[in-house]
Amino acid sequence: MWVSANRASRVLYNFLLSIEKPDVFLVPANVCPIVLATFLKAKVSFRLVDIDQDSLCIDLIAVKDILSDSNTTFGLIFVRTFGHTGNCEADIVSMKSQYSNLKVIIDDRCLGIPELDQTRFSEEIDMTLFSTGYSKFVELGYGGFAWLSEKYHSRYHSPQIDYIEDAHEILVRKFNHAIQGRTPFNYDIENWLDDRDLPISLESYFSKIKSETPASLKQKSTLNAIYRQAVPQELWLGEEFNLWRFSILVSNKQAVLDSIFSAGEFASSHYASMAGIFDDTTAPVAESIHSQIVNLFNDYRFTEAKAKRVAGIVKKEAKK
Known part of the structure; x- marks a missing residue:
């Protein structure tokens, strides 16, 4: 149902x-x-x-x-x-x-x-x-x-x-x-x-979903290919996580984000651990992942030119 x-x-x-x-x-x-x-x-x-x-x-x-x-x-x-x-x-x-x-x-x-x-x-x-x-x-x-x-x-x-x-x-x-x-x-x-x-x-509604899915897949595939080519492979989170956004793990997360935003582009960092905020538990793995995660956009908000600029920034920051 x-x-x-x-x-x-x-x-x-x-x-x-x-x-x-x-x-x-x-x-x-x-x-x-x-x-x-x-x-x-x-x-x-x-x-x-x-x-x-x-x-x-x-x-x-x-x-x-x-x-x-x-x-x-x-x-x-x-x-x-x-x-x-x-x-x-x-x-x-x-x-x-x-x-x-x-x-x-x-x-x-x-x-x-x-x-x-x-x-x-x-x-x-x-x-x-x-x-x-x-x-x-x-x-x-x-x-x-x-x-x-x-x-x-x-x-x-x-x-x-x-x-x-x-x-x-x-x-x-x-x-x-x-x-x-x-x-x-x-x-x-x-x-x-x-x-x-x-x-x-x-x-x-279902008809619109069916019609929009191929275009979304194409856009994400195109931009993900750019990220794969330019972003060092050791930073990739894994292909099983790249359908939503192209996610990477970096040791200098804030520096990467600051550089991306300073260039007039954007990225995200999802999802923070809710442990200790909504209850009194701890979640060391979730906290560790969030301290390193950067999500690179691959949807219609981004163009190939934008993806290339962001990938270049990530590559430059990774060398540091």
Whole structure:
């Protein structure tokens, strides 16, 4: 069953209200803070877990250790970091059969290629979530959708909520302040979540996704080729992370970013660890990766000339 809304966070919120809530959800420490705000709004408890050094997704070994606590019921949101393309479904599904206290699994693919073939989804994954909002693989400026397993077809609902657009901007500013200062985040805004449906029919929405996907793939392939040619290979994060942006690891991250912005170009640095901000845990792997990560743009905002300039700056800074 397909479900949709104007934002993927609203689809997630609706789902969290539709399930029989586990005691706690296990969430990767490098998750986008909007996801955690959605859990807080839905009044669903969560526990942040560090990430795996290779996949940069939630550490499944650590998850299994936590699941061994048989007195607690759990949910799991598996976030595909940077649109990670590795095949993780089998590992996730096997845990559901191995641990009876793992009640709900969400596969968050919001940074990946939207998948519209329903035959590719496992019934053991309760919800598989996609987004076509700002800076996503297919960027329409709106839209989130998900495939639900059969047992949630009759349960899923979308309650009416209050929404003030400015409240979302205030929430984001609060996130940024807490992340930059590494200070605890105080959740005290309730009307930030978009209450709108898709502005077009689901059929038209899927048609736009299908038509936009090849162009996005072509653009990313073109710019990624430029980065591969100019950026030293030892800096590459890995091909499985390059669908969203071309990501690199550098020891002098701030110098690289400063040089890029000083040249009138831009790059990003996602995602900071939420450990210690949304709870009192630590996540050394997530923190280490964030201290080195730089995401080079490969979407329609960038031209080949821009990519060449940024790649040249990265190469120059790497020599230092």
